[in-house]
Amino acid sequence: MDYIEKIKNIVREKFSSPPKANVVTFGCAQNENDSEKIRGLLYSIGYTMTDSIEDSDMVVYNTCAIRENAELKIFGNIGKLKALKAANPDMIVAVCGCMVMQQHIVDKIKKSYPFVDIVFGVNNLEILPQLMCSRYTENKKQILSPIDKTDIVENTPVLRSGKSKASISIMYGCDNFCSYCIVPYVRGRERSRKPQDIMAEFRQLIADGYKDITLLGQNVNSYGKNLEENVDFADLLRMLCTVPGEYVIHFMSSHPKDINKKVIDVIRDNPRISRQIHLPVQAGNNRVLKEMNRRYTIEQYMDIINYAREQIEDVTFSSDIIVGFPGETYEEYLDTEKLVKEVKFTQLFTYIFSPRSGTKAATMEDNVSYKEKTVWLNRLIKIQQDIVFEHLDSFKGKTVTALVEEKHGESDYTARLANTFVVKFISNTDFTDQFVKLKITGKKGTSLTAELLK
Ligand code: SAM
Ligand code: SF4
Numbered sequence: 516m517d518y519i520e521k522i523k524n525i526v527r528e529k530f531s532s533p534p535k536a537n538v539v540t541f542g543c544a545q546n547e548n549d550s551e552k553i554r555g556l557l558y559s560i561g562y563t564m565t566d567s568i569e570d571s572d573m574v575v576y577n578t579c580a581i582r583e584n585a586e587l588k589i590f591g592n593i594g595k596l597k598a599l600k601a602a603n604p605d606m607i608v609a610v611c612g613c614m615v616m617q618q619h620i621v622d623k624i625k626k627s628y629p630f631v632d633i634v635f636g637v638n639n640l641e642i643l644p645q646l647m648c649s650r651y652t653e654n655k656k657q658i659l660s661p662i663d664k665t666d667i668v669e670n671t672p673v674l675r676s677g678k679s680k681a682s683i684s685i686m687y688g689c690d691n692f693c694s695y696c697i698v699p700y701v702r703g704r705e706r707s708r709k710p711q712d713i714m715a716e717f718r719q720l721i722a723d724g725y726k727d728i729t730l731l732g733q734n735v736n737s738y739g740k741n742l743e744e745n746v747d748f749a750d751l752l753r754m755l756c757t758v759p760g761e762y763v764i765h766f767m768s769s770h771p772k773d774i775n776k777k778v779i780d781v782i783r784d785n786p787r788i789s790r791q792i793h794l795p796v797q798a799g800n801n802r803v804l805k806e807m808n809r810r811y812t813i814e815q816y817m818d819i820i821n822y823a824r825e826q827i828e829d830v831t832f833s834s835d836i837i838v839g840f841p842g843e844t845y846e847e848y849l850d851t852e853k854l855v856k857e858v859k860f861t862q863l864f865t866y867i868f869s870p871r872s873g874t875k876a877a878t879m880e881d882n883v884s885y886k887e888k889t890v891w892l893n894r895l896i897k898i899q900q901d902i903v904f905e906h907l908d909s910f911k912g913k914t915v916t917a918l919v920e921e922k923h924g925e926s927d928y929t930a931r932l933a934n935t936f937v938v939k940f941i942s943n944t945d946f947t948d949q950f951v952k953l954k955i956t957g958k959k960g961t962s963l964t965a966e967l968l969k
């Protein structure tokens with residue numbers, strides 16, 4: 516807070532009108548949640564937010580390291596700032612997030628992108644005002660090397676992007692070390708926030724009118740493991756559902772090795788929890804899963820899917836899949852196709868394996884060409900498309916509740932079901948950010964069409 520006050524005065528003297536900041540997020544929902552905190556800090560300092568880089572006095576790139584193409588895209592974006600910075604030397608360029616939790620990336624930025632003023636990692640966002648103070652008062656770049664910091668800082672200011680949708684990080688880091696994944700190396704060890712801090716944030720969101728809340732963590736099902744309190748994820752869900760109001764709770768990601776019947780029972784007993792469960796399976800073959808260090812089998816995965824189907828009417832599943840893991844054969848890939856056809860996910864995020872330096876899988880022998888992997892990926896995408904059409908058709912004639920997201924033109928609206936399907940409808944009244952009842956009339960592309968009931 517001291518540094519916020521200090522930099523506030525510096526900024527007030529430096530700029531005749533409120534300076535503008537552009538915070539750009541790459542990567543997952545957890546990074547987007549961090550960006551809302553970065554915007555909150557900048558807003559407290561006196562910045563207004565802009566979507567235009569050309570217009571900005573400060574640009575922050577919150578980066579992702581999950582796949583190589585994510586990093587290449589980010590370097591491309593940073594490179595484009597060179598000319599802008601030359602035209603406006605007062606502009607601050609900051610790079611933060613998962614990518615700069617790798618020393619070789621920080622070294623590359625120092626060497627090849629000398630116009631970057633500030634670099635800071637993922638677990639110390641609150642240091643930004645201090646770095647800005649030093650940047651302005653000492654006129655020195657502030658390029659931090661990755662640090663291993665595990666304490667949780669509460670009460671960082673937040674500037675939310677949405678009016679009805681919001682996310683809450685319930686935990687940080689990851690201890691699972693799936694053999695392909697960089698996240699445990701860049702986000703550090705798993706730690707959970709105290710339930711009372713999460714409850715306070717949740718209550719505030721509901722009081723502020725938020726209606727769609729997503730609980731975030733790399734493995735929400737291991738929530739609570741490091742806490743003094745004896746509380747697990749199912750307990751947390753149950754506590755949250757005691758808060759009165761009209762809202763829906765989502766959570767992501769669930770790890771199939773840790774999700775249990777207790778969580779499924781809590782979902783069953785609390786209609787405010789979304790009936791869509793994101794349960795990343797990654798592969799349909801047990802040998803590949805073992806090599807991935809996922810620590811469950813397809814049989815165990817199907818057991819929990821079947822239990823959820825028995826207990827929760829209308830339950831659906833979404834998932835993440837990696838094709839072309841090192842050593843995966845065509846026959847093993849076909850097991851993934853088989854699983855996808857069997858579970859019939861409503862949404863599937865599919866990726867080609869990308870070797871990440873420092874992970875175990877990056878050193879494994881990989882005999883399948885990228886071209887071949889692309890063929891597998893496209894096959895899977897096509898299979899999933901047909902499954903989505905089937906799901907869309909099954910909605911015809913049903914009455915659903917959806918949260919209205921956007922108005923297009925005079926009277927066209929899009930709303931979203933809790934299972935993330937988009938519904939298009941016409942209304943003379945603006946119900947944006949409210950729940951409406953709709954009767955599904957059909958489908959158009961990958962969206963549903965509906966009549967407004969209420
Ligand atoms: N913690 C989540 C879980 O275990 O399901 C996943 C988090 S990760 C941010 C999102 C997804 O990226 C993963 O589920 C996986 O499918 C994909 N992913 C991670 N590392 C990858 C890699 N090296 N190559 C391709 N996809 C990868
Ligand atoms: Fe990565 Fe596995 Fe952790 Fe998910 S659970 S973030 S895939 S290491």
Ligand code: F3S
Pocket residue numbers: 541542543544545546578579580581613614697698701702
């Ligand atoms: Fe998320 Fe990318 Fe980091 S997926 S956790 S922002 S590496």
